Amino acid sequence: MDEKANKKQEKNKEKHDPNIQKINSSKLMWKFRFYGFFKNLRFFEPFLLIMLMDKDIGLSLFEIGLLISIREIFTYIFEIPSGIIADKFGKKRELLICFIFYIISFIFYFFGVDPDLSFPNLIFLVIASIFFGLGESFRSGTHKAMELLWMENENLLEYKTHVYGSTRSYSLLGSALSAILAIFLIIYIPASKWIFLITIIPYILDFILIASYPSYMNDHQPITGGYWNQLKIGFKGVGPTLKSKKIRKAIFSSAIYDAIYKTLKDYIQPIMVIFISIFLIQFGKDGTDIETRNIYISVSLGGLYCIFYLISSLSSKNAFKVKKLFHHAKTAMDILFDLFALILLLGAIFMWIESPIVIILLYLLIYVFENFRRPLAVDYMGEVIPKEERATILSIESQFKSIFVFIFAPLFGFIADLSIAWLFLILAIGMVIINHVFLTGRPHSEEK
Numbered sequence: 001m002d003e004k005a006n007k008k009q010e011k012n013k014e015k016h017d018p019n020i021q022k023i024n025s026s027k028l029m030w031k032f033r034f035y036g037f038f039k040n041l042r043f044f045e046p047f048l049l050i051m052l053m054d055k056d057i058g059l060s061l062f063e064i065g066l067l068i069s070i071r072e073i074f075t076y077i078f079e080i081p082s083g084i085i086a087d088k089f090g091k092k093r094e095l096l097i098c099f100i101f102y103i104i105s106f107i108f109y110f111f112g113v114d115p116d117l118s119f120p121n122l123i124f125l126v127i128a129s130i131f132f133g134l135g136e137s138f139r140s141g142t143h144k145a146m147e148l149l150w151m152e153n154e155n156l157l158e159y160k161t162h163v164y165g166s167t168r169s170y171s172l173l174g175s176a177l178s179a180i181l182a183i184f185l186i187i188y189i190p191a192s193k194w195i196f197l198i199t200i201i202p203y204i205l206d207f208i209l210i211a212s213y214p215s216y217m218n219d220h221q222p223i224t225g226g227y228w229n230q231l232k233i234g235f236k237g238v239g240p241t242l243k244s245k246k247i248r249k250a251i252f253s254s255a256i257y258d259a260i261y262k263t264l265k266d267y268i269q270p271i272m273v274i275f276i277s278i279f280l281i282q283f284g285k286d287g288t289d290i291e292t293r294n295i296y297i298s299v300s301l302g303g304l305y306c307i308f309y310l311i312s313s314l315s316s317k318n319a320f321k322v323k324k325l326f327h328h329a330k331t332a333m334d335i336l337f338d339l340f341a342l343i344l345l346l347g348a349i350f351m352w353i354e355s356p357i358v359i360i361l362l363y364l365l366i367y368v369f370e371n372f373r374r375p376l377a378v379d380y381m382g383e384v385i386p387k388e389e390r391a392t393i394l395s396i397e398s399q400f401k402s403i404f405v406f407i408f409a410p411l412f413g414f415i416a417d418l419s420i421a422w423l424f425l426i427l428a429i430g431m432v433i434i435n436h437v438f439l440t441g442r443p444h445s446e447e448k
Contacts, residue, residue: 019156023163026154028214032147032163035209036171041202043182044109044195045175046305049269050297051192052125056115061270065413067129068263072406074133075140079399082137090218091146092210098138099207103200105131110196133402140398144378146217153216160382161320161329164375172313172371176306183302187295246384251397253333253439254377257340259404260427261370263412267420268363272300275356308364312371319375329380334440336373338432340366345428351421 023029044051052059052067059067086094108128112121147167151157185195276296326332343362350358378394385393415423 019159020162022154023156023159023166028150029163029166031209031213032143032150032167033170035143035206036167037174038202038206038209040171040174041178041181041199042175043178043185043199045266046179046182046301047186047192047195047269047298049266050273050301051113053270054113054115057113057121061413061416062410063413065263065410067125068409069406070126071129071133071136072402072409074130075137076399076402076406078134078137079140079396079402082140082142085138086142086145091142091149092213092215092218094138095142095146095210096207098135098142099203099210101131101135101138102203105129105135106196106200106203110193113193113196114191137398137402140394144382144394146213148382149217157382161323161375161379164378165316165319168319168371168375169313169317172309172316176309176313179302179305179309182305183299186298186302244384247381247393249439250330250377250381250384251393251400253330253337253435254374254381255397255400256404256434256439257333257337257373257377258370259401259408260340260431261366262401262405263408264427265366265370267416268304268360269301270416271351271359271363271420272304272356273297275354275359276300278354279356304360304363308367311364312367315368316371316375319372322372323376323379329376329383332376333373333380334435336369336376337435337439340369341428341431341435343369344424344431348421348424348428351424 049061049064051057052064053061082094105128108124108131111117111119112124112128114121117124144164147163148157148160151160151163156163182195185198186192189195189198276293280293280296322332322336323329326335343365347359347362350362381394381397412423412427415426
């Protein structure tokens, strides 16, 4: 009873905390939330792998992995320069540019998934991947740095996890709504390719929203000696910062975990296609026409993604409770890394025994843990990274993530074309080794 009473008292304290109330009612905070909400209205996401693997396009998971690698190459190449551009020329200005790149990318995806295209689809898909990678590199780290700037101005830095958890929860609500709307869009639009052009609409709204951010959000430092000189200085400044063991562990722990998640998160699509096909055969509907089968797949995937994102939204919003449970963000990050490996091990076992319900529940946990962990990782990096280098170092973290995705995507795709279960088993073992040999360690035992 005492423990229950303490929790209730703590909850009431948080509820009546004037700073929490200030954060929740801030006009700019609402803009941060809706930025993520609109950004995640990617209506094509629940069906992208299915569209690319469709017999008319005919890509394998290995080839899809190569497209992801191309995207990540461009994210990698422009990651550090984009962080320096944000620090030197203005974060708001850079964020506006990133949405232009995304919109161009969606236009090329529109042509890339057109089965009647006389030009090779792969060329359009490669160009789409390039522009998407540019958009990712210009976006990553920039908006988080803007949120940190606002928190500093308002003396709210100790509420970092609460702020990131709240904004991320709205992003995931956007993903949930996107998944539901995607079901109706994919069923009723004349062809699935049109879903990419429809996705442009929320991205235009986000462009307008970002343009309305206050002018101080275009925070930048005076330029002396020209851009290329500043680029060299920016790169040189990264080396000494990465000598910190705490920063290195934070960056690699976050980047490796997120890269594995990012590469695997949509494998639920081919997994569900396999299980739905088994389901139709078991219930004597193996003769179902292609259109009806596609409706089964669309409704199942859209519904699953909606559930995943709704529950993930709650997870992100309550990430600060996980930090309190383990007393420190880094400790929670280490434990969640091991739990991800455990989920993949169980996933491999239940794929071999063909248990779709358990696979879905395990995939749900993958989404939940990612949305516990990401706010914790940003919190910890914000704690250990010097203020003047935040956008740059956060971009370095995203750059390493791009390197890992660049390596993982075709490799995972190659193994998954043979067996997704074996891929999960190999990853589970590898993650435990990497985490305990290189990444774990309590903050007080780490070097400066």
